[in-house]
Amino acid sequence: MKKNIIANVIGKFWSALSGFLFIPLYIKFLGFESYSVISFTLIVAGVMAVLDAGLTATLSREFARKDQLIVEKFRVFKTLETCYFLIIIFTGIFIFFFSDFIAVKWLNLKIIDPERVSLFIKIIGFEAGFQMLFRFYMGGVLGFEQQIKANIFQVGWGMLRNGVVVLVIYFVPSLEMFFTWQLISTIIFTILMRFSILRILSGKYILGFKPTLEKEIFFKIGRFAGGMLLISLIASLNTQMDKLTISKLLDINILGYYTLAISIATGIYILVSPISIALLPRFTALYSKGEKENAKQLYKKINLFVSILLFSFMANIMFQGNKIIWIWTGNSDLAEKANIFLPILSFSFSMLALATIPYDIAIANGYTKLNNLLGILSLFLTLPGYWIATKLYGGIGSAYVFCLVQTMITLVYLYFINKKFLSLTLYELFIKNLLLPLIVCLAMAYGLTFIPNVFKDNRILTFLLIGIFTATTLFSGILIFVPFRELKNIFNLRKNNLSN
Incomplete structure (x- = not known):
């Protein structure tokens, strides 16, 4: 793996x-x-x-x-x-x-x-x-x-x-x-x-x-594929409706600023995606063989590391967003306009990414009912919410609605997937794996903002400095929360029962 x-x-x-x-x-x-x-x-x-x-x-x-x-x-x-x-x-x-x-x-x-x-x-x-x-x-x-x-x-x-x-x-x-x-x-x-x-x-x-x-194939996979269709439909509405609303109600340049911010915030989601892609076949294989306890232990070891990884990058993007966009585009005016959306969207995509590994657990078991239920319920908030918020507050209104929806869905989703397939304690699920890493990473990233940037006119050196801040936040979180022997297991640096 x-x-x-x-x-x-x-x-x-x-x-x-x-x-x-x-x-x-x-x-x-x-x-x-x-x-x-x-x-x-x-x-x-x-x-x-x-x-x-x-x-x-x-x-x-x-x-x-x-x-x-x-x-x-x-x-x-x-x-x-x-x-x-x-x-x-x-x-x-x-x-x-x-x-x-x-x-x-x-x-x-x-x-x-x-x-x-x-x-x-x-x-x-x-x-x-x-x-x-x-x-x-x-x-x-x-x-x-x-x-x-x-x-x-x-x-x-x-x-x-x-x-x-x-x-x-x-x-x-x-x-x-x-x-x-x-x-x-x-x-x-x-x-x-x-x-x-x-x-x-x-x-x-x-x-x-x-x-x-082949009809036989449709009967065999139809229920799972149908559930995935509904998930895709709802996910499309929930993830694209903010941008569609902005494109309709506001100048297309506002959509450009919003999309620039999303391009950076999406990087947070990309962090967990390679881990998820590798884990889904492994979870599927474990559950298909009835090895539920091994799947649970694999989830526990990976999930804490994923939370620390996501929150480390998220926190530094939130506090260093203006500089990141300036480094990226070389345009300070563009950075100022796009950075309005970045802190909210970076938190939103972190919450979205946190549901990825539990989603792998659900898909490995062919379980799509919860995704569909939560997605349908969220539409009652998003469909009127994006329109009203954008009308009243502009693009920032859409960003807040997106953040609220993703946060609510992730927390509820984690609770029910855990209840059905994992049976972790609520302390492990929400406090140890989410709240404490979030607080530590935010505090660390905020504290690092007080270090003066002596390279403020140099984009490359400023980028390296932000990279050092992010790495410091990440390694601090790992040292605080992840025992060394578990960290080795995460990357399969030694043989154990899970890798077998």
Whole structure:
């Protein structure tokens, strides 16, 4: 598992780093309103991801099971792949016909022609379909616990799609070229990823595609996939509604500032993602073999470390946000406007990330009922809440609603997942694993702000100083809360029963 976690860390680190490196260049070569348009197209892709219908999670779970033959896994793959192609065709038609309405009636554009934006939406709708396929195939590779291979593809795709495009727009600075290049890059890597997963399943490369829909497969996985569909739908509404509301009610540049803050805050969520990706197949395998106590012990050892990791980065982002955005973009005015949202969003994404490992426990057991129930109940707050808060307080109102919802959902979710599958004491669950690490990390990060920044005009040295502050907070939390022998077990530095 250690190699898988390392591979996932590299993949997710690249995802975070590529955004950190390339977004300022997009703004420099294309202009800030163009970046705001790009940020809206990311919302379109995010909303379309709901049509994943839980099929990626279903495929990964089926491939991770130890009680299923490879022939059965291949049948599941073919049926789910056919479903994906049907979904992509449907969404492509839908986006094509509604792109004009979105560009003209929804967005508050000042400079860019709505007809051009309509074209961009059509392109991104098509590309989002291939993104879904790419992640579907990658989910299958991850289900086989081949994280190294999956992350090689992920990094390669990111370099071609998000990195090389900088050279393209340097010579041809237009959004048309930007979106077209991203589409071509995604198509190429989707085809390569399909070859890879078919090689794993059949031992050979298969070029053709034959539609296959087996009723027996639907009956077998339908309940889990249906639950995942509802989870995806609710998650899409809860995570995209704030940005959709801002794009409708406010100037599109406000969406750009908000999205910049989210780009940094999302890095907190990315921290736990590689650990989660490596753990899900392991939890699935343990529960499928009935080894519940081993799964519980693995959760206990990982979860405390995850809390310290998340809160260390979150606290320093909250207190150093203005400097971080300035280091990133080189624009102090942009940093000031985007930093308004960053402390709230960084806490929000920390709470969202805290639910990731318990979510793996639920998915490993095929349990989606709680996610759906909490998600549906939260809609009664988010649907009117975002609209009213944005109307009254602007973008900051949306940020507060997002934070409130994520905090409430995470705390309730932790309680019920623990009650059903883990049976930790409430002290272990909330005080030891959450509240105490949060207090220590906030206090440490706040105290470090009193150290004067003698490099205030140097972005690189200021970045290094903030990195030292974050590392100090992290290692202090680890030394306070995690015994050394448990820390070794987390990274599998010695053999134990859990690794076996």
